[in-house]
Amino acid sequence: MTRIAVGTEKGGYLLEGSKDDWEVAGPLFPGWKVSAFANVDGTYLAAVGSNWFGVGIHRSANLEDWEPIDHPPAWPEGSDREMELIWRFHHDGNRLWAAVAHAGLFTSDDAGITWDPVDGLNEHRTRPDWQPGFGGLAAHRILTSDAGIWVAISAVGVFRSDDGGSSWQLKNDGVGSVAAVGEERPEVGYCVHGLANDPADPRRIWRQDHLGMFRTGDGGDSWERINNGLPADFGFVIWRDGGSGRLFTIPLESSENRVPVGGSLRAYRSDDDGEHWMVAGTGWPGDPQFTGVLRAAFDGDHRGKVAFGTTGGEVWLTDDNGESWNRLGPRFPRIGAVTLL
Amino acid sequence: MPAVRLPRVLGSAARAGLTHEVEGTTLAAALDRLFAGEPALRPHLLDESGEIRPHVLIFVDGRRSALGDSVGPDSEIRVLQAASGG
Numbered sequence: 001m002t003r004i005a006v007g008t009e010k011g012g013y014l015l016e017g018s019k020d021d022w023e024v025a026g027p028l029f030p031g032w033k034v035s036a037f038a039n040v041d042g043t044y045l046a047a048v049g050s051n052w053f054g055v056g057i058h059r060s061a062n063l064e065d066w067e068p069i070d071h072p073p074a075w076p077e078g079s080d081r082e083m084e085l086i087w088r089f090h091h092d093g094n095r096l097w098a099a100v101a102h103a104g105l106f107t108s109d110d111a112g113i114t115w116d117p118v119d120g121l122n123e124h125r126t127r128p129d130w131q132p133g134f135g136g137l138a139a140h141r142i143l144t145s146d147a148g149i150w151v152a153i154s155a156v157g158v159f160r161s162d163d164g165g166s167s168w169q170l171k172n173d174g175v176g177s178v179a180a181v182g183e184e185r186p187e188v189g190y191c192v193h194g195l196a197n198d199p200a201d202p203r204r205i206w207r208q209d210h211l212g213m214f215r216t217g218d219g220g221d222s223w224e225r226i227n228n229g230l231p232a233d234f235g236f237v238i239w240r241d242g243g244s245g246r247l248f249t250i251p252l253e254s255s256e257n258r259v260p261v262g263g264s265l266r267a268y269r270s271d272d273d274g275e276h277w278m279v280a281g282t283g284w285p286g287d288p289q290f291t292g293v294l295r296a297a298f299d300g301d302h303r304g305k306v307a308f309g310t311t312g313g314e315v316w317l318t319d320d321n322g323e324s325w326n327r328l329g330p331r332f333p334r335i336g337a338v339t340l341l
Numbered sequence: 342m343p344a345v346r347l348p349r350v351l352g353s354a355a356r357a358g359l360t361h362e363v364e365g366t367t368l369a370a371a372l373d374r375l376f377a378g379e380p381a382l383r384p385h386l387l388d389e390s391g392e393i394r395p396h397v398l399i400f401v402d403g404r405r406s407a408l409g410d411s412v413g414p415d416s417e418i419r420v421l422q423a424a425s426g427g
């Protein structure tokens with residue numbers, strides 16, 4: 001049985017089933033954008049957002065009865081920052097993290113009831129120079145390990161902490177900047193879209209950037225481009241199946257035209273750490289699909305099950321590590337978040 | 342006692358429904374009482390500066406109101422559903 005939480009512009013949905021038998025529940029939180037889900041040791045979390053009413057977090061023990069938390073992540077009163085959206089939850093087995101826009105990190109040690117800011121990042125000395133990307137000024141990906149913590153912020157770059165989150169260094173050498181052309185290499189202005197790493201060697205990280213696919217073997221001290229076989233540099237997704245080490249991405253035509261190249265919606269895979277890429281498996285639509293896949297709309301269980309959602313509202317799943325793909329369920333509103341629960 | 346009426350979209354953030362009777366002689370005081378019982382509503386109605394969020398409209402007895410405006414003992418405080426967007 002597979003359970004997929006789908007966060008859309010118009011509520012959240014749950015897809016539950018297997019093979020050709022799927023049930024749909026929802027919408028959860030009608031009228032709200034649902035931007036992130038998490039399963040924290042059996043407590044489910046959903047983040048909601050609204051252009052008018054701000055953000056909220058709801059908790060549930062059964063995915064049916066939801067309770068709002070009283071104090072979601074917030075900037076200090078009087079701050080000139082806005083809490084626009086909770087982009088991602090990350091549970092490392094111990095601590096729960098939330099990556100938010102305006103860009104920041106928050107942690108919770110009680111499964112999302114109370115939150116504390118990670119001031120070392122949120123008040124970083126470079127913050128006055130942080131500029132938003134097209135999707136806003138957003139922290140959107142967190143990798144944690146004993147070897148370091150990495151956070152992706154658009155359009156600022158990758159930060160690494162070697163002291164548990166107290167201090168942070170920018171780690172973008174080898175990646176081009178989207179900041180002003182002609183300047184000397186700026187310290188910030190790197191539009192990272194996605195990160196994935198190898199839990200057995202967490203300093204091996206793959207990065208889908210605005211400007212292409214990259215990898216590092218030294219925790220981000222240096223990055224190298226790895227686009228061999230990809231039909232485009234642009235895309236939002238990078239996923240590494242932990243069990244097999246297979247990498248997945250979904251290339252999109254360009255920064256200006258964020259749809260599959262030629263309308264061919266395909267995941268691409270690499271079985272050699274990104275040296276070579278090729279179309280992942282079969283089952284893809286034969287007719288053009290001018291629909292994108294966003295950075296938080298791709299998830300897996302590290303045992304060969306991988307799901308993603310499109311901006312056209314479709315959910316796709318493979319349960320054989322990308323050998324065959326199937327479209328599931330109804331057509332949803334624009335999908336921004338997909339989480340296997 | 343003044344009554345606060347919430348739009349349906351805020352129902353998921355309110356534990357005790359969409360209508361709340363609260364004490365207070367100003368809109369700010371009435372909302373403070375509302376948030377004392379329903380703290381999850383606060384970030385949905387007020388921004389980081391403590392002001393009513395941009396584009397959120399609160400009407401007292403049919404008149405758009407600010408936090409310092411007066412509220413009568415039988416006032417209806419109505420939070421409007423957002424009207425724009427796709």
